[in-house]
Amino acid sequence: MGEILNLKELEFSPDGHVYRLNGMVIPSVSKVMEPVSMSEYGVIDPMVLSRAADRGTAVHKAIENYNKYGIMDIDPMLSGYTDAYISWSEKTCPDIIANEMKFYHKLMRYAGTADLIARINGEMWLIDFKTSYKAVDKNYRVQLEAYRQGLSTHSLEIDRKAVLHLAKDGSYTLIEYPLKDSEAWTIFGACKSIYDYNNKF
Numbered sequence: 001m002g003e004i005l006n007l008k009e010l011e012f013s014p015d016g017h018v019y020r021l022n023g024m025v026i027p028s029v030s031k032v033m034e035p036v037s038m039s040e041y042g043v044i045d046p047m048v049l050s051r052a053a054d055r056g057t058a059v060h061k062a063i064e065n066y067n068k069y070g071i072m073d074i075d076p077m078l079s080g081y082t083d084a085y086i087s088w089s090e091k092t093c094p095d096i097i098a099n100e101m102k103f104y105h106k107l108m109r110y111a112g113t114a115d116l117i118a119r120i121n122g123e124m125w126l127i128d129f130k131t132s133y134k135a136v137d138k139n140y141r142v143q144l145e146a147y148r149q150g151l152s153t154h155s156l157e158i159d160r161k162a163v164l165h166l167a168k169d170g171s172y173t174l175i176e177y178p179l180k181d182s183e184a185w186t187i188f189g190a191c192k193s194i195y196d197y198n199n200k201f
Contacts, residue, residue, distance in 0.1 A: 004098050005154055010111060012102050019111035021104055029112040029146045032191050037139050055081075056131045059166065060115060063129065064099045067116075081131050084172040088164060094118035094125070105150035108192055112147050116164075123159035126151070127174075130165045141177050142191075145184035 011020045019026050030037070059081045062074040066082070074082050097117045104111040116127040126147060128140070144161045151158060162176040177184075 004117065005101060005103055005151075005156060007103060007154075010102055010104050012111075012113075019102070019104065021109065021111065026104060026109045026111050027192075027195055029110055029143055029150075029188075032110055032146070032188065032195050033139065033142055035191050035194055036142055036187060052132065056129075059085075059131050060100065060129060063115075067096050067099050080168040080170045081166040083170040084166040085129070085164070087170065088172045088174070092120055094120050097124075103147075103150050103154060103156075105146075106153040108150075108189075110146070110150065110192065112143075112150060114147055114151065117156075117158075120160075124157065126158045126161040128163050130163050132165075135163065135165050135173070135175055137175070137177075140175065141181055141184040142188050144177050145181045146188045148179070149185060149188075 009022050011023075012018070013020070017028060017030075019028055055078060058074060058078055062072060062078075062082050063085050066072045066086070072082055072086070094116070095118055097119060098114065099116060101114045101117060102111065103114060114126060115129045116125075118125050118127065126144065128144060128147070130140070140163045144163070148158050148161055158179070160176060160179060162174050165173045165175060167173075
């Protein structure tokens with residue numbers, strides 16, 4: 001297992017979640033998508049969102065360590081989420097190509113982190129982990145299409161893409177999305193245009 005893209009020109013600072021391409025700050029997919037995501041999350045208490053973000057970060061890190069080193073180390077209060085991942089992994093037996101891989105779109109200049117790229121039954125999958133209370137399809141569609149398009153600019157072609165929704169009770173749901181989603185890409189492009197316009201001034 002190893003990183004299939006080694007993009008030394010792209011740097012990431014966890015403090016502030018900042019991506020820099022050759023020293024220049026570029027937006028994350030989640031930042032670009034704010035006009036879409038705020039319609040879902042904008043009404044939620046910021047403290048609740050902050051706790052959810054911390055939970056997601058902890059689960060992602062634990063899964064990454066598990067995939068790389070075979071060790072699962074996480075707060076027992078969050079172990080249901082990682083138990084769900086282990087159940088999926090043991091059932092699916094993915095050939096893991098990359099964990100938490102940073103990438104950027106060469107032309108549109110945005111960046112993201114692919115949670116998992118794995119070969120399953122001979123097909124290359126892009127999988128994003130979610131620990132939210134409920135699935136938010138309209139957000140996931142746009143996010144995954146932006147990821148697929150960005151990876152494609154580095155000649156990394158995906159066969160299938162999905163969200164692995166992990167639940168606190170140890171259950172999971174794999175939600176697959178259309179491989180080439182023109183509507184989602186149009187929405188993301190509109191969001192990127194808004195982001196670029198707002199940051200011109």
